[in-house]
Amino acid sequence: xxxxxxxxxxxxxxxxxxxxxxxxxxxxxxxxxxxxxxxxxxxxxxxxxxxxxxxxxxxxxxxxxxxxxxxxxxxxxxxxxxxxxxxxxxxxxxxxxxxxxxxxxxxxxxxxxxxxxxxxxxxxxxxxxxxxxxxxxxxxxxxxxxxxxxxxxxxxxxxxxxxxxxxxxxxxxxxxxxxxxxxxxxxxxxxxxxxxxxxxxxxxxxxxxxxxxxxxxxxxxxxxxxxxxxxxxxxxxxxxxxxxxxxxxxxxxxxxxxxxxxxxxxxxxxxxxxxxxxxxxxxxxxxxxxxxxxxxxxxxxxxxxxxxxxxxxxxxxxxxxxxxxxxxxxxxxxxxxxxxxxxxxxxxxxxxxxxxxxxxxxxx
Numbered sequence: 403x404x405x406x407x408x409x410x411x412x413x414x415x416x417x418x419x420x421x422x423x424x425x426x427x428x429x430x431x432x433x434x435x436x437x438x439x440x441x442x443x444x445x446x447x448x449x450x451x452x453x454x455x456x457x458x459x460x461x462x463x464x465x466x467x468x469x470x471x472x473x474x475x476x477x478x479x480x481x482x483x484x485x486x487x488x489x490x491x492x493x494x495x496x497x498x499x500x501x502x503x504x505x506x507x508x509x510x511x512x513x514x515x516x517x518x519x520x521x522x523x524x525x526x527x528x529x530x531x532x533x534x535x536x537x538x539x540x541x542x543x544x545x546x547x548x549x550x551x552x553x554x555x556x557x558x559x560x561x562x563x564x565x566x567x568x569x570x571x572x573x574x575x576x577x578x579x580x581x582x583x584x585x586x587x588x589x590x591x592x593x594x595x596x597x598x599x600x601x602x603x604x605x606x607x608x609x610x611x612x613x614x615x616x617x618x619x620x621x622x623x624x625x626x627x628x629x630x631x632x633x634x635x636x637x638x639x640x641x642x643x644x645x646x647x648x649x650x651x652x653x654x655x656x657x658x659x660x661x662x663x664x665x666x667x668x669x670x671x672x673x674x675x676x677x678x679x680x681x682x683x684x685x686x687x688x689x690x691x692x693x694x695x696x697x698x699x700x701x702x703x704x705x706x707x708x709x710x711x712x713x714x715x716x717x718x719x720x721x722x723x724x725x726x727x728x729x730x731x732x733x734x735x736x737x738x739x740x741x742x743x744x745x746x747x748x749x750x751x752x753x754x755x756x757x758x759x760x761x762x763x764x765x766x
Contacts, residue, residue, distance in 0.1 A: 439667045444468075444478040447493060447505040449652060450608075451482035452632055453563070454706050455686050460506065463679055472671065483507060484609075491515075494655075498553040503660045508652045509545070509560065510589040516548055517740040521749050522560070523651040524737055525591040526729030527757045529722060531688050534562055534649040540752040544745075549655065556661050558654040558676045561683035564626035564691035565646035566592075569639040569712075572621055577645060577721045586611055586623035590740075591733050592647060595725075598732040612638055626650060627694025628707050636698050636710030644695055645717040645725055649687070654679070726759075734761050742766070 446464050449456045464478040483493060483505075490511035497505045513520040522541035528534035538560045546557040568574065572583070581600030587593045593603035604620045611623050615638045623635065624647055630636065654676065661669065690706055697707035699714045717725075738746040743766040754760050 439472065439475045439671060440665050442476050442664065442668050444476065445503045446478045446480045447486065447488070447496065447502045448480055448482045449506045451485050452629075454628055454632070454690050455561070455563070455683055456482065459679070459682050459686055463675075468675065471675070476668065476671070478504075494549075494553055494555065497555050497655055497657050500554075500657050500659060502657070504558075504654070504656045506652055506654045508563070508588075508650050510591075510648075510650065513589070516552065517737065518548055518745050519545055520589070520591065520651075520737070521545070521741070521745075522753055523648045524729065525589070525595045525648050525733050526725045527733075527753070527759060528649060529646060529726070531562055531565065531649060531684075531691060533757060534651070535684060536756045537753045538562075538651055540756050541749070544748055544752065545653070550658055554658045555655045556658045558656055559680040559683070560651050560653050561680060562687035562691075563650035563652065564628045564687060564694045565644075566624050566626055566648050566650055567645060567695075568622050568624055568641075568643035568647075569615075569630055569635050570622035570641040570643060571615060571618075571639050572641075574622070574641050574643050574715060576643070576715065576718055577724050580622065583622055584620035586614070586620050588624070588650075589648075591737055592624060594733050594736050595647065595728050598728045599724075608633070611635065615639060626691075627698065628690040629694075631694050631697050631707040631710065636708075636712050640713060641715055642695065642698050642712045643715045643717075645721050647725070730759055734759065735765060738766055 448460055448464065461480065464480045469477050483490065488496070490507045491514060493505045493507045494512040494515055496502055510520045510523060521544065522538040523534065528537055542557065542560055545560070549555040549557050568580070568585070574580070577599055580596065583601045584604050585596045585601045586606050587596055587603040588605070588608070596603040606614050606619070608625065611625070612634050614620060615623060615635070623639070625635065627644070693704060693706045695714065696702065697704040698710045698712045700709045700711050738761045743763055746761045746763055746766060750760050750763070
């Protein structure tokens with residue numbers, strides 16, 4: 403990531419991750435420097451309230467870690483957007499207008515304002531979380547530039563949810579069985595993929611998926627392995643087709659005007675804190691991804707969710723090849739048309755090199 407915001411580091415391994423989550427072992431900000439910072443109160447709109455990264459990392463970061471670590475000089479008014487009755491699509495505009503200082507949500511949900519935002523999390527381009535991490539490191543400077551130039555917002559970090567996979571009521575043995583099925587999706591690129599697989603995409607808010615599955619509104623639904631688990635999807639579906647569609651990358655941001663008004667010591671302090679936050683968010687994303695699959699299929703370890711009895715359908719080599727083919731032949735061309743030739747060219751030079759895929763610019 404470029405130097406204007408924290409560089410995204412590699413995901414921490416389990417022992418480091420466990421230690422990092424314990425606030426008491428985090429190196430405190432030196433008391434003498436804390437005294438140099440003026441008292442500052444921050445207004446924060448947090449991510450979806452039930453997600454494990456929100457509960458275990460983001461919320462304690464703002465309400466416990468920052469006040470304690472800054473010697474009480476920095477405090478935050480914190481509320482989750484869903485609890486506030488806000489829609490994800492509103493958050494970037496609210497940050498841009500200064501209604502909140504800081505905000506976070508899935509970046510695909512603000513792609514309607516700017517298609518380039520979803521460039522590192524396009525459906526089918528990253529088969530694993532390590533690739534997604536590298537892709538987002540490569541694309542973050544572009545997201546940062548656009549946020550600052552168009553939305554009066556500074557990017558502070560990009561982090562993953564557990565991999566988004568298929569939860570199905572009828573039996574599925576692989577991607578070939580998506581043909582003819584109605585599938586709940588949450589983005590334009592995901593809909594492009596489902597159509598390419600012969601299915602029919604249905605857009606439904608996350609909170610309405612369980613009753614919709616019970617009523618047979620759709621056959622399958624796509625979400626994160628742990629997000630669906632904690633929301634009860636495992637109680638109304640039977641088959642877990644674990645082909646990672648994407649990683650529901652979400653962003654941390656701050657109103658640029660507010661950021662520039664903060665005392666330089668406050669900015670320096672928060673920059674360092676967000677670098678640490680970024681590492682922990684990637685670490686818990688990695689842990690939650692595997693635990694979500696384990697919990698849904700009744701295996702241990704299952705410390706973050708609840709055990710269900712779903713049937714796991716691991717991705718076959720044919721599934722992996724098919725999802726990449728759909729990404730190359732359908733998802734990327736459709737996204738490039740929305741994003742534009744210059745955007746696609748920058749993608750080829752950054753994310754494209756990471757995922758070993760290229761957009762044919764001659765078609766734009």
